[in-house]
Amino acid sequence: MANGRKIRILVAKPGLDGHDRGARVVARAFRDAGFEVIYTGCHQTPEQIVSTALQEDVDLIGLSILSGAHRYSFPRIMELLRENNAADIAVVGGGIFPLEDIPMLKECGIKEIFEPGAKLGDIIEWVGKNISAHGDAAPLSS
Template structure:
């Protein structure tokens, strides 16, 4: 039986991973296989891990404010490596106008503080495997 595999990753320098861990746990309890990378990963590390783990989705968590640089770098690298069909979602302290920009850059959804865990679980369940693999 096919299980949903999700990479939860923290790009950049901030070390606050409580949120990432809580989301990882919720996805685990929803029956998914969650691979957690740990903190302070480069976009290259994250994409390489996504390839080796053959994940259906990547969840990026960031609280340092560097999301406008790091998230698009991850989506771009994924497309470059032929992994454009992987669902990318983000979470953290991200202003709404930035979220709009990130969506244009290939981040499927952005979840801010206080998002109910069920919302995240449902979104991933409904949207994995639906993205076309567009080369870029």
């Protein structure tokens, strides 16, 4: 029996930092909230992340980064999504960011930034409010 769209989320770690405890905790919380989570491990390039997001047809990409390379990798991911006609996939970030970088990240299209101390419940609630399975909203056509 059809039970509607299932929300799919890619949790990814761009760049060279190998600390994925946070990403795993969030992935687990998404699982417990009933989402399907694709987790690809550490050391992903923006290109790998976007390619995975396209093949897996996710609604949301959650990027976890602690290395400080967000100023490169986040805008690059947004650019690649646009190039691939996939700007409908939402992107959020979590990790450690200098406060002054946050406006720049939002400007490039990152929907939300979750800093250290963000509560799992708040992240789940944000997803519930802001993300719908995109097959519902706009059927793919060209």
